[in-house]
Amino acid sequence: MKMPEIRELTDAELRAKIAEYEKERAGLRFKSATEVLGNPMDLRTARRTVAQLKTVLAERAAKAQKAKVT
Template sequence: MQASDIRELSQGDVQVRIAELEEELFRLKFRSATETLESPLRLRLVRKDIARLNTVLREKQLAAPKQGSGASPSRSKGPAKRASR
């Protein structure tokens, strides 16, 4: 699954797809422990798809507040204070 295809999906669809792939990954790992897989490469592909989906989901979560309101600027904190000894 390409990242550009994932970006077209809604957040809910991305979360559903992540759940489906995590279940598939679980089944593949279980089968690989008990028997030889037809395509061991599928494990790697599913893991990478999950990572790709999580990355796009995080991008969407970070972009959502910026689109909402620009009225409250974020305060940047100064350097941390040292504890006295």
């Protein structure tokens, strides 16, 4: 996913996507330990996407906290 697509998602959708990609990532890690992955970049892509999703959630939380303080 690209960042503009990620930023359009709601918080609930972001959390659902994080869970989805974490599950995919765990499956890929397990699969890579037992056999050769078809595309090893899938593991990196899943890790990067989870990081991007978590970053957007953290940005929103920080923005909400800042608005709450001011």
